Amino acid sequence: MKLHVQIKMNEALFLRDPESSELGKNILKHSIQLIHKSGFEAFTFKKLAEDIGTTEAGIYRYFENKHKLLLYLTAWYWGWLEFQISFHTNNIDDPTVKLKRIITLLATAVEDDEQTNYINESLLHQIIISEGSKAFLTKQVEEDNKQHFFKPYKDLCAVVGNIILECNLAYKYPRSLASTIVEMAHFQNFFMNNLPSLTDFGNTKEESEIISFLNDLVFAGLNKS
Amino acid sequence: MKLHVQIKMNEALFLRDPESSELGKNILKHSIQLIHKSGFEAFTFKKLAEDIGTTEAGIYRYFENKHKLLLYLTAWYWGWLEFQISFHTNNIDDPTVKLKRIITLLATAVEDDEQTNYINESLLHQIIISEGSKAFLTKQVEEDNKQHFFKPYKDLCAVVGNIILECNLAYKYPRSLASTIVEMAHFQNFFMNNLPSLTDFGNTKEESEIISFLNDLVFAGLNKS
DNA sequence: TTTTTATAATAGTATTACTATCATTCAAAA
DNA sequence: TTTTGAATGATAGTAATACTATTATAAAAA
Numbered sequence: 001m002k003l004h005v006q007i008k009m010n011e012a013l014f015l016r017d018p019e020s021s022e023l024g025k026n027i028l029k030h031s032i033q034l035i036h037k038s039g040f041e042a043f044t045f046k047k048l049a050e051d052i053g054t055t056e057a058g059i060y061r062y063f064e065n066k067h068k069l070l071l072y073l074t075a076w077y078w079g080w081l082e083f084q085i086s087f088h089t090n091n092i093d094d095p096t097v098k099l100k101r102i103i104t105l106l107a108t109a110v111e112d113d114e115q116t117n118y119i120n121e122s123l124l125h126q127i128i129i130s131e132g133s134k135a136f137l138t139k140q141v142e143e144d145n146k147q148h149f150f151k152p153y154k155d156l157c158a159v160v161g162n163i164i165l166e167c168n169l170a171y172k173y174p175r176s177l178a179s180t181i182v183e184m185a186h187f188q189n190f191f192m193n194n195l196p197s198l199t200d201f202g203n204t205k206e207e208s209e210i211i212s213f214l215n216d217l218v219f220a221g222l223n224k225s
Numbered sequence: 226m227k228l229h230v231q232i233k234m235n236e237a238l239f240l241r242d243p244e245s246s247e248l249g250k251n252i253l254k255h256s257i258q259l260i261h262k263s264g265f266e267a268f269t270f271k272k273l274a275e276d277i278g279t280t281e282a283g284i285y286r287y288f289e290n291k292h293k294l295l296l297y298l299t300a301w302y303w304g305w306l307e308f309q310i311s312f313h314t315n316n317i318d319d320p321t322v323k324l325k326r327i328i329t330l331l332a333t334a335v336e337d338d339e340q341t342n343y344i345n346e347s348l349l350h351q352i353i354i355s356e357g358s359k360a361f362l363t364k365q366v367e368e369d370n371k372q373h374f375f376k377p378y379k380d381l382c383a384v385v386g387n388i389i390l391e392c393n394l395a396y397k398y399p400r401s402l403a404s405t406i407v408e409m410a411h412f413q414n415f416f417m418n419n420l421p422s423l424t425d426f427g428n429t430k431e432e433s434e435i436i437s438f439l440n441d442l443v444f445a446g447l448n449k450s
Numbered sequence: 451t452t453t454t455t456a457t458a459a460t461a462g463t464a465t466t467a468c469t470a471t472c473a474t475t476c477a478a479a480a
Numbered sequence: 481t482t483t484t485g486a487a488t489g490a491t492a493g494t495a496a497t498a499c500t501a502t503t504a505t506a507a508a509a510a
Contacts, residue, residue: 282458
């Protein structure tokens with residue numbers, strides 16, 4: 001039995017549900033490929049349309065603009081990751097072990113999970129590392145937030161924050177530590193590969209080292225106070 | 226006696242040195258105002274030209290494109306901040322005290338320092354918080370890095386990393402901890418003001434709390450190992 | 451005075467980010 | 481079976497963006 005993960009998406013993110021048609025799925029699939037290849041700035045609906053073999057207008061029937069598409073992809077990713085996390089930590093009782101497991105999941109390159117053939121999770125993970133912050137680093141954050149576009153991200157951070165609290169009820173900054181872990185799992189990866197002198201892993205470029213760093217950072221903080 | 230801080234800029238960042246003319250200084254001044262007001266995405270050289278009262282072509286004589294201008298502004302900011310840090314920690318011997326001082330400087334809103342009347346450091350600080358990451362989160366990071374456009378940022382992180390080492394010679398991740406501190410000083414500020422549930426400071430919105438969080442995070446990590 | 455240099459004024463191009471219209475297909479409802 | 485309607489394809493068109501080029505003019509340096 002293969003359980004099919006269906007991430008429930010905020011309907012305000014799209015005009016027409018991309019998961020409801022072949023064209024829609026192609027939009028998701030090819031946008032991931034294109035953004036991964038050329039970056040979000042160079043990515044346009046025209047290029048995407050050419051890539052798919054449809055027209056620009058066709059894409060616009062699904063997504064209002066490329067920012068909404070990025071919001072969609074990031075929301076999908078965080079939703080998917082939260083599921084992965086809950087799945088892989090399901091049977092773990094010790095919150096410390098749980099938190100370590102989560103750090104590993106956050107900082108490890110994901111392999112494409114064949115469940116959803118129109119979404120390449122591995123590429124999407126890399127997109128989130130380099131482009132993810134651009135989803136909220138805009139003048140419209142407030143509006144986008146009011147429409148709950150960041151809910152999956154905030155939910156995931158809340159999950160992590162709660163486990164942090166379970167590890168140490170007296171710890172004063174569970175939410176900030178959670179967002180720090182999540183952001184740094186990605187940033188240290190980006191730095192390691194692109195600006196290596198900003199990390200201690202420039203030589204090996206091993207994700208395992210990011211994991212060690214985060215574990216060290218987190219558990220020192222939690223055990224102290 | 227007023228000492229005039231002159232940040233030495235990488236000449237490959239501009240076509241004509243903006244600090245060498247009135248128009249150039251106006252470009253810096255008004256670009257900071259405009260980017261702060263409307264965000265980097267909505268910012269165009271046309272609007273900037275209208276704002277200054279010159280023409281688009283006039284701007285292009287100074288900067289190749291808006292990405293270079295952003296690189297210039299971020300490089301200026303990090304150079305300026307490194308000077309501020311070295312100035313304000315100059316006479317401090319104890320590395321722990323020094324590091325705390327740096328964390329405070331990183332996380333505190335700067336007041337406009339009248340030295341350079343064409344650069345509003347306070348606005349620039351806010352720009353770095355919301356737009357700074359976009360300087361390196363691009364497909365051209367590698368090229369830009371080869372041209373040393375991120376040197377001021379990397380230098381600052383190196384300074385912080387070295388002080389971390391002074392605090393604890395056995396600590397294994399001084400560079401990564403340094404970049405974490407620098408990034409989080411900004412991200413936690415952005416989150417606090419825009420996505421408050423990702424932090425523990427949503428109610429008070431006090432920078433002092435970010436400082437406490439970072440101090441706690443850093444010194445727990447350093448004293449443990 | 452001549453020459454250089456910076457700027458202003460104007461024009462023009464390719465691409466981007468859309469919106470609108472109309473014809474076609476194909477499946478479901480009447 | 482016909483009708484309807486929803487999704488798509490094809491084509492156009494517009495305003496704004498991201499530039500480049502040309503010429504004239506004014507100010508500063510030689």
